[in-house]
Amino acid sequence: MLFELLYPLRDIFAGFNVIRYITFRTIWAALTALTLSLLLGPWLIRMLRKMQMGQYIRELGPKSHQAKAGTPTMGGLLIIFSVLVSSLLWGRLDNFFFWLILGATLAFGAIGFIDDFMKKVSRKNEGGLSSKAKFLLLSMVSLAIALALYYHPGYNTQLSVPFFKLVVPDLGWGYVVLAVFILVGASNAVNLTDGLDGLAAGPVLVAASTYLVLSYLAGNYKAATYLQIFFVPGVGEVTVFLGAVVGAVMGFLWYNAHPAEVFMGDTGSLALGGMLGTAALVTKHEILLAVVGGIFVVEALSVIIQVGFFKVSHGKRFFRMAPLHHHFELKGWPESKVIVRFWIVAVVLALAAISTLKLR
Template identity: 40%
Template sequence: MFGGTRVIADLLRNLFEYAALDSLSFRAAMAAFTAFALAIVLGAPVIRWLRNHRVGENTDKTDAPELAQLAREAGKDKTPTMGGSFLIGSLMTSVVFWCDLGNVQVVLALILLAGLGAVGFVDDYLKLTVAGSSGLSARAKLVGQTIAVLFVVGGFAWYAHASGRFSLLDVYPPFLKDFRLPLGDTLLGTAAFVAFGWLVIAGTSNATNITDGMDGLLAGCVILSGSALAIFCYVTGRSDWSFYLEVPYIPEAAEMAVVGAALVGSCLGFLWYNSHPAEVFMGDSGSLPIGGLLAWMAVVAKQELVLPLLGFVFFAELGSSALQTFWYRRSGGKRIFTMAPIHHGLQTKGGIFRPGKRPWPETKIVTRAYIVAAVCAMASLALLKVR
């Protein structure tokens, strides 16, 4: 059953013997187009509503005065946020319409999107409606993410055991042709898989959340990483391709390629409004769930250990923030980077580890991030053959 397309598919098949809707590639293309079109159509009225209700980013909530000053000079203090609401709405609608809702991985993807989207929405809502609020505390946000992620990963582990398909919980390191970690064979291994899945999904969700700091930066990088992950899912779900490339064959993973296509389409539609100068910001309501979905696609396609390369931009941003915070506390106020995350160091200081001759324009930072994301996506796909 393909969501809302089932009635249309049956009608076309019976009247004209037309079976295009049975084609995975056709549905992937239509999912991308539908998500893109919905994002374009919904974007304008949502942005207008957000602007009329003054749902804007508070640029003063930063410990870097020069960054706040740059934001005010660029008019970002007047730009509405929470644009992730129409991005996620477009994405989920397209998935429901074009995907097989009998596929467990797809259903869990929708639950993950809804759960992380709810956490992000509450965080954004508190920031924008409660005077002086910085949103959810780091601990409260992590608790919300953990509940959503453990529900999905735990449900997946239960499904693997209930169906007797313990190999769904295996982990496959890159470069090693015939090696796997059979975590699903024991209860202890299953618990390790759940903990590992939580780390991968929650970590990626936070990484994309931190990356969302410049016009078009996150959406553009997700388009590139999401496209590569959709290919991974497609290859893993095809018996011929998986046999040729000697990767695990997981039939249900192919349907996640349609989800990946919808993600790419929705981000393209969002980028229409978020490109420089941005008409709307994504906010946590969008950045948290799309990161979680990227990680879930990696889990389904057994590419968890390739994800750091595939999403290098996201993890470089997360790593810089984590290292900066750790070293600042341990060293009594010293810093490793000029500013974290690193895109702000380039924007304000012109360098990552030490100030440069002049700050980088925002458009140059974003464009070069796209280049890095594209190169890393291609390198990760090359690992299919290297294996």
């Protein structure tokens, strides 16, 4: 919005010329979203408490979690609102990729909001959307995003493979299937990871920062050519949006850090997961998401392994409890230690992912 309003005035006041730089707008998008989330956090927490939107804690979970019962959830609204206002303020409103990732974030967040609201109405964790209904809604939104990309002029369906610069298979319609898988998988993986105070927010912050860098490089012809990655005209504007995400998540983490004053709920986790999946698609670094978001992948796999092993072994468990973070809790790790160690692993994986840019 500010770009459309102020940039045309650069001939009157030369200082307005700075707003054309993606880096400048990204920094201020982050600062704006951070400020909004910090200022609005206490108000939202009070409103959620007043509306009795408290977290339901399963009795089967770790006993230490029972003290968290009643902690306000649906805090993802704080992230979404801060991102929405900041990105609309600093982003270019004539950019296809900007609207696509913003729309994806809002759509996935809406599904999470419905699920959270239904849980609160029923007063039990199992009272939200059924697994089938949630999967269907996530798949429908994912398919819409995948088709929007597939039919966008100039967008190619080739797949970038880390470490192998000459391996760029063109998937054709298969790319739509892959895109749906990535989006549904990413949203669910972040959702499964959101089980401890700040556990999901930290790795999301790291992953969003990583794709912020990747979107800037993919949208810059000289940088993309030098690094031998796909050049995607216009995708640089996603950098501004991801800057807003980084700022909003940082502000949310201020209140979500252990001991948490608010949880993001499905509203936040599905929105952020869908956002990361979309970022991976539009920047043409689809497979790299498995490295950048390795924490989310491992958490999701731990659930799949646990369920599969339980069935084939007729009741035995592979982990003490799934997702994986609960396994470490039951082994005696303090919650804060699990969280910080997972954050460290997320940073290491992000650095490893960025290093692949020079190893192609």
